[in-house]
Amino acid sequence: MSTDDTFDDVLTANEDYVATFRLAGLAPVAARGLAVLTCMDSRIEPLSMLGLAPGDAKILRNAGARVTDDVLRTLVLGRYLLGVDRVMVVAHTRCRMAGGSEQEVHDAVLAAGGPDTRSISFLVAPDQPAAVRTDVQRARSWPYLRGTTVGGFLYDVDTGRLSQLC
Numbered sequence: 001m002s003t004d005d006t007f008d009d010v011l012t013a014n015e016d017y018v019a020t021f022r023l024a025g026l027a028p029v030a031a032r033g034l035a036v037l038t039c040m041d042s043r044i045e046p047l048s049m050l051g052l053a054p055g056d057a058k059i060l061r062n063a064g065a066r067v068t069d070d071v072l073r074t075l076v077l078g079r080y081l082l083g084v085d086r087v088m089v090v091a092h093t094r095c096r097m098a099g100g101s102e103q104e105v106h107d108a109v110l111a112a113g114g115p116d117t118r119s120i121s122f123l124v125a126p127d128q129p130a131a132v133r134t135d136v137q138r139a140r141s142w143p144y145l146r147g148t149t150v151g152g153f154l155y156d157v158d159t160g161r162l163s164q165l166c
Contacts, residue, residue: 091154
């Protein structure tokens with residue numbers, strides 16, 4: 001195993017975390033029966049914004065809070081093995097995945113020194129409320145999630161307010 005100082009800051013912080021660690025023995029199920037799909041945006045604190053504590057919910061994150069095949073696969077596991085019976089799909093304001101077209105995102109990656117990403121779909125959503133409603137309907141109609149309540153929400157990164165869309 002190769003080591004360098006790239007991750008020293010977080011490894012040092014982890015040592016502080018270990019010193020006060022209190023989650024040992026926490027059950028792996030979602031104590032509140034909740035799964036939350038939200039964006040990977042670092043301005044979102046899923047547990048805090050919903051008044052939850054560790055162990056209350058399963059948290060899934062991806063760019064744009066999109067219901068992808070992998071999210072559906074994960075929700076099936078949460079539903080049948082980890083106590084999930086309700087799902088929140090939470091998009092947010094000022095999301096990069098809602099601020100332009102697929103081509104604009106590909107161009108931005110290239111301009112930032114990245115590779116040609118045109119073979120990847122980033123699932124941009126210029127009409128974010130419509131995308132949330134479509135994704136919620138996808139999860140609601142998926143046969144492997146029957147009996148699961150799914151709702152769609154929009155989180156305002158400037159106020160912290162959560163609004164239900166569907």
